[in-house]
Amino acid sequence: MSGVALHKIVKRFGEAEVIHGVDLAVEPGEFCVFVGPSGCGKSTLLRMIAGLEVTTSGQIRIGDNDVTSAEPAERGIAMVFQTYALYPHMTVAENMGFGLKMNGHPKAEITQKVQRAAEILKLEPLLDRKPAALSGGQRQRVAIGRAITRGPEVFLFDEPLSNLDAELRVEMRAEIARLHREIGATMIYVTHDQVEAMTMADKIVVLRSGHIEQVGAPMDLYDDPDNRFVAGFIGSPAMNFLKGTVRGGKIDVPGLGGAVSAPVSLPSEGVEVEIGLRPNALTIVPEGNLRVDMVENLGGVSYAHLRTADDERLVIETEKRGVASEGGTVGVTFDPSDLYVFRADTGARVRA
Incomplete structure (x- = not known):
């Protein structure tokens, strides 16, 4: 060979x-x-x-x-x-x-x-x-x-x-x-x-x-x-992306309604970034303002398609049934260590 x-x-x-x-x-x-x-x-x-x-x-x-x-x-x-x-x-x-x-x-x-x-x-x-x-x-x-x-x-x-x-x-x-x-x-x-x-x-x-x-x-x-x-491109369903801005050592993410911590050294104050979260890194909770557009029930796993107030899309992978209903509202939680950060201008990954 x-x-x-x-x-x-x-x-x-x-x-x-x-x-x-x-x-x-x-x-x-x-x-x-x-x-x-x-x-x-x-x-x-x-x-x-x-x-x-x-x-x-x-x-x-x-x-x-x-x-x-x-x-x-x-x-x-x-x-x-x-x-x-x-x-x-x-x-x-x-x-x-x-x-x-x-x-x-x-x-x-x-x-x-x-x-x-x-x-x-x-x-x-x-x-x-x-x-x-x-x-x-x-x-x-x-x-x-x-x-x-x-x-x-x-x-x-x-x-x-x-x-x-x-x-x-x-x-x-x-x-x-x-x-x-x-x-x-x-x-x-x-x-x-x-x-x-x-x-x-x-x-x-x-x-x-x-x-x-x-x-x-x-x-x-x-x-x-x-x-x-x-x-x-790699991963199915694809990674979720939400717009954010560096504020006070955290990332202000309007789509999630507040600031989130990131496991990396962030760019300068005011720099626009995007956060990335895999669908299996997010957990649905009852209280929140994310609109449920659709739920795909595939048997052992379900995909909940959510929309933020800014009309950004989130897909959540869950093995629990009935945690989201089409037309309702929910919230999400995640471990900050699962969060990826990318520069909005170049798309380059922001690393630790």
């Missing part, structure tokens, strides 16, 4: 620069996920690694090789796309072995590699079927099997689960995570779904507007975000 290293990678379309000097190291055997909103550059960056987009400047290395200008077939990668791109007239086995056949590999070798991939992906009973007789999840497993048979140094996944329904996405997340554990290959995976990123990744790369905002292990990004963007 090989790692991937990006050094000052830039991509321009005409005069528009969409990737801005990205530096990144993906270690051998690591499962790295690129995540971010639509248009942030994650798929473009993946396609540059694959050689499907020309790199304007910078260097891409896979293992010991500089592949910046190499053709896709020379990079030792295999890519799994959002669309399955299976040949409808071929069986599962023929689809999985087609690339090897086109490259002139012996029939016995092709059969052996297809069988091995089918065992890993639990496709043995389906090898004689054609794509029309398969479910969406089975088709995606065939597409992954086609990549496995090539024996690549690096697997690249471009939003492979976005065409599947919710239940199949959960199933395929587990399948891909198990595949990574079993074969130990380097994998780079693109998604806009932060739940996929949190549940699958060894390392998450959070992208925005062609820049890397933060890189880290899933729970490191969740517990210790560098800025408001990462704090709001």
Whole structure:
């Protein structure tokens, strides 16, 4: 297996620069996920690694090789796309072995590699079927099997689960995570779904507007975000944000009706900030002036959607039923140690 290293990678379309000097190291055997909103550059960056987009400047290395200008077939990668791109007239086995056949590999070798991939992906009973007789999840497993048979140094996944329904996405997340554990290959995976990123990744790369905002292990990004963007993007439901102003060594938060203490060294008097609180860090109490817009009861957990007097939104996660009723009013409490502080002007995290 090989790692991937990006050094000052830039991509321009005409005069528009969409990737801005990205530096990144993906270690051998690591499962790295690129995540971010639509248009942030994650798929473009993946396609540059694959050689499907020309790199304007910078260097891409896979293992010991500089592949910046190499053709896709020379990079030792295999890519799994959002669309399955299976040949409808071929069986599962023929689809999985087609690339090897086109490259002139012996029939016995092709059969052996297809069988091995089918065992890993639990496709043995389906090898004689054609794509029309398969479910969406089975088709995606065939597409992954086609990549496995090539024996690549690096697997690249471009939003492979976005065409599947919710239940199949959960199933395929587990399948891909198990595949990574079993074969130990380097994998780079693109998604806009932060739940996929949190549940699958060894390392998450959070992208925005062609820049890397933060890189880290899933729970490191969740517990210790560098800025408001990462704090709001990682976590489901998203972190709550309320406007405040530094006053007398505390933060005056109109939405909560008073001043709150913060576990950090605050900026100067009068500086505008935002406080951040995870939905599970807030507790609902009966007395307060927060309006209950809606309560989502999901069985073991409920989400109460509240509004402040300033029309700011709060989402509270609770395991207790009946603590909030739509149309009513409640209050909230929290431990000050669970509070995050961000500068209102830059979004940067205010740290201790």
